[in-house]
Amino acid sequence: MWFNYLKIAVSCLMFLSLLGCHRQPPDIPSSSRIPRGDCQTVRHLGGETRICGQPQRIVVLNPKMLDIVLSLGVQPIGYAEIFSNRRGDFDRPQEQIPYLGDRITQPITNLGMSSKPSLEKIIRLKPDLILGDIGGNQQQYSQLSKIAPTLLFEYVGRDKWQDSLQAIAQVLGRTNQAKKIIAAHRQQIATTRQALAGVVKTYPKVLMVSSEQLNSSINLVTSLDFCGGLLEDIGFKLARVSNSTPTNITQPISIEILPQLDADLIIVQGHNIVELSNIKNINTFTKTQLQSVQQSWQTNTLAQSLRASRNNRVYFIPTYICLGLPSPSGTQITLQSLQEQLLPLAKTVNQN
Structure with a gap:
């Protein structure tokens, strides 16, 4: 459950709602790929989106999408935060983006809050792919889709990231990398268990x-x-x-x-x-x-x-x-x- 807000006080409400009110969605296929020549139609939680070619200019609307894209070896051009309303540019990402900032090596635009990203800034970036969250970005989905192909996935929950990773890797032509990431995850579970x-x-x-x-x-x-x-x-x-x-x-x-x-x-x-x-x-x-x-x-x-x-x-x-x-x-x-x-x-x- 997400709330529209721009101030940190309302960010608190959203954080607490995630802690206590998020209901696990039923198990449904979150995404699949249907090849059609040089294009592909991706089924995701927002609907079906047709993507032609391999996206190069990617906007991510939450930390999970940022991590997935970075893990696949791709640098996004825009990022929206989930729990804070930081103003200004990400000129020192290693000090401004928790846990992931030190992996950002190219300029990345601050798009504001995940639940209400700046459409004006996204338009100026001219992205060819937008990655977001079904809970936080569903209301803006039609507007985002007019700017660029937009894919929405489930955010929180156990193992949900693997579905998102595989779908995004398919779009970016990095399925082998996704397989390695999932294999490394399973190995780490096994090592920790031992x-x-x-x-x-x-x-x-x-x-x-x-x-x-x-x-x-x-x-x-x-x-x-x-x-x-x-x-x-x-x-x-x-x-x-x-x-x-x-x-x-x-x-x-x-x-x-x-x-x-x-x-x-x-x-x-x-x-x-x-x-x-x-x-x-x-x-x-x-x-x-x-x-x-x-x-x-x-x-x-x-x-x-x-x-x-x-x-x-x-x-x-x-x-x-x-x-x-x-x-x-x-x-x-x-x-x-x-x-x-x-x-x-x-x-x-x-x-x-």
Whole structure:
């Protein structure tokens, strides 16, 4: 669910709506390619789009599309952000675009917010392909399609990026590269699963929650979430409120029920809306995103009473990765973070 906004305050509403209200769509084919001579018709969540030739000037309307295009070895010419309303140019992308900016090697235009990109700027760029999100860009789809062929895909959720990657790679003539990316993803899952096998066996149940401050809101993360799905991929079992199959990536809960969800490990997705534009470097960005929820967790009596807290088995990861980068790089960052945080626990398990 997306909201039209231009100010950071309304960006907060959108971020929180993603945390608690996004409903997982039914499983439908997200895209397919029908060759027609030098042209192809691509079926996607926005409809059917005919593309002739191989696109060279590509506009991406969210971090997931940016990561996919960069992973395929293509530099886009325009980019819209998802969680902040940064003004001005991306003249220092490594300091302005979290996690992906250091891979941008050519000028890239700031198109504003993902949910309401600047059509005027897009027109001036004269793109030959626009890549966006069905939830955030559906209302502008007809306008965007008049500017250039536009493809819309599902944004959040478990493994959704692989469908998008394969469809975009087909359009860009880079299907072999897409296969390598997916193979690398599967290998990384297998490697992490093996490295943390002892931890999974000893501490199988994980409670994953998302919050900015515990006294304001807290959401239970399900297996439909990108990061929640990765935890299950490497063998953990996520704590649930009930045994019913989840339909949303997160579920709002009261902090009072946390003891009922007590688990062997706790992983907290943390975010700080105000500091989303303050990157400077990735270490600083990660720290500012986690600082608030870490402090509230450490000072909350109920949170500290949980078994995992008492045994120093609570870990943190930025929500930005799980919601903003459900993509190849998001996988790498999440699994690397899990290994770095959990490997000391694995050594303890192995010693015992």
